[in-house]
Amino acid sequence: MTTSENKETLFPIGENASPDYFTGHVTIRNLVTGDDQLNTVVGNVVFEAGARNNWHRHPGGQILIATAGMGYYQEKGQPRQLLHKGDVVCILPGVVHWHGATGNSAFTHIAINPNTHKGLVEWLERVTDEEYLGA
């Protein structure tokens, strides 16, 4: 399933994401690397089934656009939300959250990080299997 999902994506596969901040296999392709005029970083992220990032927050906020497969998004203290192709998630500055693929499907999203003058990301603890499974 991962292979067929990846074929649907708009962009070539990127670099492997750091295992320090991600659980499972994740690739990130930089689309816009940021400058002080656009003040924005954009990347395409592909999560294999079961993969996700650590809990984290963005000082300038983040916008996710789901483009293939099925994934999860969860804010601290809230239930996880199922994401499908075409879903858009607005994450306000400082909100602690994680995102990733479901257990049975790969998941691809575009990640837009605006207001990069405020900082890009602050990584927190790993998402446990219990948290991932919505326990």
Add this chain to the structure above:
Amino acid sequence: MTTSENKETLFPIGENASPDYFTGHVTIRNLVTGDDQLNTVVGNVVFEAGARNNWHRHPGGQILIATAGMGYYQEKGQPRQLLHKGDVVCILPGVVHWHGATGNSAFTHIAINPNTHKGLVEWLERVTDEEYLGA
């Protein structure tokens, strides 16, 4: 061709764009309407074959992500560039430009407008047929 291209898009078709600022049939679906924390507006724009916007500029800049079909992007004083699915265009603040579909294909892009506290768009004159054709 327009119909098949539209089926490939990630989002439902949006509202008709204003004929004051667009030539030909164009629809815009708002994905992120903007607030003072994310400071960013995102929309999905579908141009039918031959359709384009007026010359314009963005005080906060703009990022385009081509997702279906084939289109053009032109900055004032530069040749027009052909855009395909997966192409990303970074438009710095104040740069006068237009974008739209080619004459034979519909074109869909995601438009990201960061730094909205500086303003969203300043519309200028219509793109003439001669300009559109790259004369």
